[in-house]
Amino acid sequence: GAVVSQHPSWVICKSGTSVKIECRSLDFQATTMFWYRQFPKQSLMLMATSNEGSKATYEQGVEKDKFLINHASLTLSTLTVTSAHPEDSSFYICSARRQGGNYGYTFGSGTRLTVV
């Protein structure tokens, strides 16, 4: 149990366009989801905490107008990279934790974004 599905697994887009990444909890409800970014040979960096039905909480230095997060249901959070530029090329990963017990966190398989 506790499966998180992330889509797409990879995407190539042109500079200046927007890209949406979906993160779904398949077999549990997630009031909170987390979005990370990972550059090559580096660790995961937390970008924001996505809260169902309310505004996301962004980490310091992360532009909320550039990385739009929507958590409209208990099983779906989306991250939209707006006006993407080559420096936004990275590996984006979402995570969620089943509530109501002492569970670990489940991560999506990640989305490789390449902006050309």
Next chain:
Amino acid sequence: DAKTTQPNSMESNEEEPVHLPCNHSTISGTDYIHWYRQLPSQGPEYVIHGLTSNVNNRMASLAIAEDRKSSTLILHRATLRDAAVYYCILRGTNFGNEKLTFGTGTRLTIIP
């Protein structure tokens, strides 16, 4: 956020036990100790977590020091598929403090 310290890299022979250390001297009384691992080009995978007592599951064992300032992840019999970056992370339990902050982790290499 309480920090953890791990060796940058470790090597182990296949089919032998592996002990991955983690220091967390500033851990608070309510912080859980989580371990995750990440294979190349994949999202992290949950391994194990605990609070005070040692924990065992099908993947690994977690040994927690009595003062909770350090812990050790034990892979009982390493295989080539265990080669990954292992992250030791402290997770708070207060509202708004449940996020996981990743450090640099330990890159584990398994020697055939």
